[in-house]
Amino acid sequence: MNQKIKQQDIEQITRLGRLALSPAEQTKAASDVSSVLDHFAQIQSIETGGVPTADDASGLHNVARDDKQCPECLCSTEALLKTVPQMHNGQIKVHAVFS
Amino acid sequence: MDTVHQAQQQFKEGTVSAQELVQESFKTMDGWDPHIHAFLQRFEEEAVSKAQHIDAARQKKETLGLLAGLPIAVKDNIVTKTGRTTAGSKILESYTAPFNATVINRLEDAGAIIIGKTNLDEFAMGSSTEYSAFGPTKNPWNLSHVPGGSSGGSAAAVAAGIVPAALGTDTGGSIRQPASFCGVVGVKPTYGRVSRFGVISYGSSLDQVGPFARTVQDAALLLSVMAGQDEYDATTSNHAVGDYVAACQQASVKGLTIGVPKEFFEEGMSIDLAAVVRKAIAWFEEQGAQVKEVSLPLTSAGVAVYYLIAKAEASVNLARYDALRFGPMDLRSDDLLARYMEARGSGFGPEVKRAIIMGTYALSAGYYDAWYKQASKVRTLIRREYEEVFKSVDIMLGPVSPEGPFTFGSKTADPLQMYLADSLTVPISVAGLPALSLPCGSVNGLPVGLQVIAPHFKEAAMFAAAHTYEQAHDWWQQVPVLPQ
Numbered sequence: 001m002n003q004k005i006k007q008q009d010i011e012q013i014t015r016l017g018r019l020a021l022s023p024a025e026q027t028k029a030a031s032d033v034s035s036v037l038d039h040f041a042q043i044q045s046i047e048t049g050g051v052p053t054a055d056d057a058s059g060l061h062n063v064a065r066d067d068k069q070c071p072e073c074l075c076s077t078e079a080l081l082k083t084v085p086q087m088h089n090g091q092i093k094v095h096a097v098f099s
Numbered sequence: 100m101d102t103v104h105q106a107q108q109q110f111k112e113g114t115v116s117a118q119e120l121v122q123e124s125f126k127t128m129d130g131w132d133p134h135i136h137a138f139l140q141r142f143e144e145e146a147v148s149k150a151q152h153i154d155a156a157r158q159k160k161e162t163l164g165l166l167a168g169l170p171i172a173v174k175d176n177i178v179t180k181t182g183r184t185t186a187g188s189k190i191l192e193s194y195t196a197p198f199n200a201t202v203i204n205r206l207e208d209a210g211a212i213i214i215g216k217t218n219l220d221e222f223a224m225g226s227s228t229e230y231s232a233f234g235p236t237k238n239p240w241n242l243s244h245v246p247g248g249s250s251g252g253s254a255a256a257v258a259a260g261i262v263p264a265a266l267g268t269d270t271g272g273s274i275r276q277p278a279s280f281c282g283v284v285g286v287k288p289t290y291g292r293v294s295r296f297g298v299i300s301y302g303s304s305l306d307q308v309g310p311f312a313r314t315v316q317d318a319a320l321l322l323s324v325m326a327g328q329d330e331y332d333a334t335t336s337n338h339a340v341g342d343y344v345a346a347c348q349q350a351s352v353k354g355l356t357i358g359v360p361k362e363f364f365e366e367g368m369s370i371d372l373a374a375v376v377r378k379a380i381a382w383f384e385e386q387g388a389q390v391k392e393v394s395l396p397l398t399s400a401g402v403a404v405y406y407l408i409a410k411a412e413a414s415v416n417l418a419r420y421d422a423l424r425f426g427p428m429d430l431r432s433d434d435l436l437a438r439y440m441e442a443r444g445s446g447f448g449p450e451v452k453r454a455i456i457m458g459t460y461a462l463s464a465g466y467y468d469a470w471y472k473q474a475s476k477v478r479t480l481i482r483r484e485y486e487e488v489f490k491s492v493d494i495m496l497g498p499v500s501p502e503g504p505f506t507f508g509s510k511t512a513d514p515l516q517m518y519l520a521d522s523l524t525v526p527i528s529v530a531g532l533p534a535l536s537l538p539c540g541s542v543n544g545l546p547v548g549l550q551v552i553a554p555h556f557k558e559a560a561m562f563a564a565a566h567t568y569e570q571a572h573d574w575w576q577q578v579p580v581l582p583q
Binding site for chain 1: 193195453457480
């Protein structure tokens with residue numbers, strides 16, 4: 001089976017995936033992903049009628065923990081601010097969402 | 100560097116202090132790391148200070164943890180309050196975590212001393228460390244060959260004797276394959292055995308943390324400290340943690356029923372490597388185990404199922420790298436969408452971009468049923484196939500990888516070839532089973548690993564069989580020579 005991914009597919013996917021690619025990267029991605037999917041297409045001939053999806057990797061259900069503070073997870077404002085790329089006057093600096 | 104067990108003996112006899120051992124680690128790192136680049140960061144000041152505290156506590160005869168004073172290395176996708184956590188990516192180059200992963204807290208509570216963070220393929224996606232944004236790690240046995248990946252830095256650090264043990268993560272083979280390539284023991288526990296809290300997510304239904312060590316018993320000790328339910332990871336099991344060290348000590352091969360999957364020796368398997376692995380399996384038979392051939396027909400579908408699921412999960416997990424909370428801020432674009440796209444386009448490397456493209460494609464409307472959903476159904480079939488075989492065998496044995504450590508650049512041009520290098524580890528991950536790699540010989544001076552696979556939560560059986568083999572051979576005592 002030929003799983004050729006078209007240029008316009010790649011454009012749509014990279015838009016969905018929030019990924020800017022150069023034209024050369026787009027061409028390479030289309031060819032790489034097409035050849036990988038050519039190989040992966042073998043799973044489409046496997047009979048899976050009536051087989052459930054493997055949605056729970058752990059087999060556990062409705063796991064909850066007590067709603068209480070985690071002292072070892074708590075940290076200072078300074079420690080939290082250290083994790084972000086930019087800050088301003090003790091706040092996280094981000095680009096404006098509304099113009 | 101000695102093994103964990105030997106170091107503990109020396110502590111007990113008073114012939115070495117924690118500070119001396121930690122300093123020896125850094126000295127060995129100074130010799131080796133310029134050649135192999137196993138480490139991204141070193142924590143010398145913090146490590147020496149912790150060692151001094153442990154030595155003082157030992158002198159005062161205070162009760163110490165199981166791993167008191169032992170230097171360990173940690174893969175850089177496991178968050179630590181000390182230093183940065185980069186996941187081998189430019190996008191997290193300056194990220195400082197405000198908390199420790201659960202595995203880090205458990206090891207430090209037991210007295211282990213983290214001496215540094217090790218190199219990996221970006222976001223743990225790769226089989227060679229060639230996809231690290233900070234340059235590859237080299238195999239200590241031969242510098243022109245890869246150490247395997249993605250936990251190549253941790254495997255190389257243990258092989259070179261810088262540390263007696265290290266942590267890695269295994270999504271589709273990222274502990275077992277580098278362990279095999281570097282000639283050390285590497286363990287992927289049952290999915291749900293070890294907490295993923297604080298582990299930077301790749302494929303959330305597959306990721307597990309596990310130990311590297313020189314010996315099976317050392318790895319068993321580390322796992323026994325890390326394993327067990329964690330309320331901060333809802334996928335951890337409340338299944339009792341076994342006494343893995345005791346399992347090693349009581350081990351016997353006699354009466355064991357061992358399955359050897361015939362598909363593990365088919366298509367693409369190196370003949371030389373197969374011969375080494377077959378010889379190791381024959382040893383078990385000579386010692387009184389019943390060895391029988393078993394069949395896992397869906398093995399050939401493993402790579403497709405694994406990569407479709409892992410990349411789909413990765414594409415979702417990577418959505419958080421948005422250049423607001425993580426990532427570069429010096430962007431040229433003005434509107435918000437263009438800034439997201441620019442930050443991610445410039446911050447991620449080639450394999451991570453491929454993951455986002457492939458994963459988004461497999462999950463998108465019109466393609467979901469044929470790709471992601473079908474892969475998930477076949478995953479159920481693979482799981483059932485293993486469960487069926489485990490009704491008649493105690494453990495399974497086989498190769499870890501279809502070939503030995505490859506040379507740099509030989510697979511990076513063709514992503515499919517890189518994926519196929521994982522063909523014998525990914526089916527086990529898809530089934531959520533525990534497995535380890537154990538040194539069992541070499542081909543052309545490069546190590547070969549034997550894969551020991553056990554049923555869910557039967558890590559004790561896996562350790563017992565591996566320990567018995569290890570003790571009857573001297574592979575674990577062989578170490579690479581420091582290049583001049």
